[in-house]
Amino acid sequence: MTTSSYDSFQKRRLQSSYVSVVVSISLVLFMIGVLGLVLLKSTRVANHFKEKVVMTLFLKDDVTKKQVTDLQKHIQKQGFTKRITYVTKEQAAKIYKRDLGEDFLKFLGDNPLKNGLDIYLKAEYVTPEKMTQIEKDFNKNNFVAEVNYDKPLVELLTKNIQRMSFWLLVLSGFFGLVAIILINSSIRLSIYSKRFNIKTMQMVGATKSFIRKPFIWQSIKLGLLGAVIAMICLGFLIYYVDKYIPTLALLKDYITLGYVAGGIIFVAFFITWISTFFATQRFLNLQTNDLYY
Structure with a gap:
């Protein structure tokens, strides 16, 4: 294989890795966005009924x-x-x-x-x-x-809202864990393909922070791109839900939409940053012989 062919192969492999990371992040953030929307909207609906008492x-x-x-x-x-x-x-x-x-x-x-x-x-x-x-x-x-x-009504409202909040929190925790695992795995696989580059930079005297910086920045950019894609998909979903269930008034609830968008961006930034940090740290701490396994 010629040098140009090898470089082209590596470039396609890298692009494929980036695409898989972005797709994984987008899917996970979309699920988190839907869950966040349900969680916030259910709270507002519950408060609406409470304030009718x-x-x-x-x-x-x-x-x-x-x-x-x-x-x-x-x-x-x-x-x-x-x-x-x-x-x-x-x-x-x-x-x-x-x-x-x-x-x-x-x-x-x-x-x-x-x-x-x-x-x-x-x-x-x-x-x-x-x-x-x-x-x-x-x-x-x-x-x-x-x-x-109406005391029985107040007790029933409180009991049902507490039960609903508990299960929504459990579901949120589960999806949060899934999000961390999936995004972390995608980023680790992406960095795994560059493990020799990381070790080479380290051997010529580059500091750990210097080596980590471009990887973290690249992952954050991929994460934010995934967040944008997730929000666009979520926007289409909200549009159709609002069209067929107008009583929810999703498109007019700017506060809830703002919280969801902010949450998606924060999760994308935080998880990609922390995952990349630990993934690069792992390869920085490995011996050269261990990179082959």
Whole structure:
């Protein structure tokens, strides 16, 4: 084989190695992106349902409008309050009439309902423990006759969300491990083909950091290229999902998309850097005779 033919063969082999690394990284990062999207979106959906839970304060009949306004302002300033709505007994009667399909006031005569404040809490406060504590605090208020909320619903929401979060974290850990193994293996195979070059550079006096630097930089570039390809594929997937399931509003959720894109880039950078560092370190520490095995 002539020198030019050998160089051409080596060049094609190197390009093939680079392509396999980029493809491996792209596939793994695409899977991580999908999982990250599911994880973040499920959290936002869970928080959306949590913030629909209402805690109603039924007020005593002798509470004046000014006292109601002052109480409303006080509650609005609390860290757990998402929003608050004042519902008069007349408005409550209309709601009951609509839900029941008949006017119950005709049978009772007087309106037995009370004026109330509907409090919608922030998602992180919608747990059985925190809502029980908030209920106790409101029961001490002189203006409040009764505190009411759907306790079974809160317990069910909390239990199901915890279970879902646990399995999503387990799945994330599994895919994270798979990502590290696959990308690390691809990079190690790529560097393995250059092990003699590494040892030659070391033998002529090059320092370990000097030898590692171009390998790390090359791997990072391949990793970022894989990240770009993964994000393009993920973009097509998001587009079609948003087209057929518009209620998820994926394309308008810029925060979630930003987190996913940032996560993909970070994973691509970190794993390629750390994998290349240890792969080159391994060959730098080997004896010349060991390179043949």
